[in-house]
Amino acid sequence: MPCEMVDPIEIIKKEHQIIQKYISELDEMTYSVSVNVRDLSFMFKEVFRFLEQHEKKEELLFEALSDGGYEIAIEQVKFEHGDIKEKRDIVLKAINKGDEGEIKGVLHIECAELVDRIKAHILAEEGAMDKIRWDKVDKDTVEKIELLQIVPSRKLL
Ligand SMILES: [Fe+2]
Numbered sequence: 758m759p760c761e762m763v764d765p766i767e768i769i770k771k772e773h774q775i776i777q778k779y780i781s782e783l784d785e786m787t788y789s790v791s792v793n794v795r796d797l798s799f800m801f802k803e804v805f806r807f808l809e810q811h812e813k814k815e816e817l818l819f820e821a822l823s824d825g826g827y828e829i830a831i832e833q834v835k836f837e838h839g840d841i842k843e844k845r846d847i848v849l850k851a852i853n854k855g856d857e858g859e860i861k862g863v864l865h866i867e868c869a870e871l872v873d874r875i876k877a878h879i880l881a882e883e884g885a886m887d888k889i890r891w892d893k894v895d896k897d898t899v900e901k902i903e904l905l906q907i908v909p910s911r912k913l914l
Pocket residue numbers: 812815834838878882
């Protein structure tokens with residue numbers, strides 16, 4: 758099917774690569790004994806700013822695909838996004854409070870778990886997307902998705 762639109766599944770997948778890179782940096786910080794709180798705070802906020810934009814696109818795309826009869830567990834995806842946000846807020850709260858001991862405690866437990874959850878979440882999404890070929894998606898669904906204007910992050914350009 759000729760389509761001038763960039764494959765949105767490909768956009769999501771490429772953004773996953775960026776998130777995975779971010780996440781492994783964050784992961785390293787959680788295990789580092791001499792973590793710099795300022796660096797961590799900056800990095801953490803950066804990661805989640807990106808992740809939030811990504812999740813918005815993802816929910817729009819997955820919802821449209823799911824409506825079109827494609828096998829995407831949209832409710833599960835949304836639930837996991839909420840779950841990730843909850844954990845993120847716990848870490849963010851400690852970061853904003855600025856107490857170093859507390860931040861380190863939260864890092865080893867909450868943040869480490871957050872990293873694991875994001876990794877598992879991405880893996881599940883990739884698995885679902887691997888079953889869908891954009892050039893085989895029906896015309897109605899493609900038209901609906903085109904209207905959503907899912908654009909790649911500037912970091913991909
Ligand atoms: Fe997601």
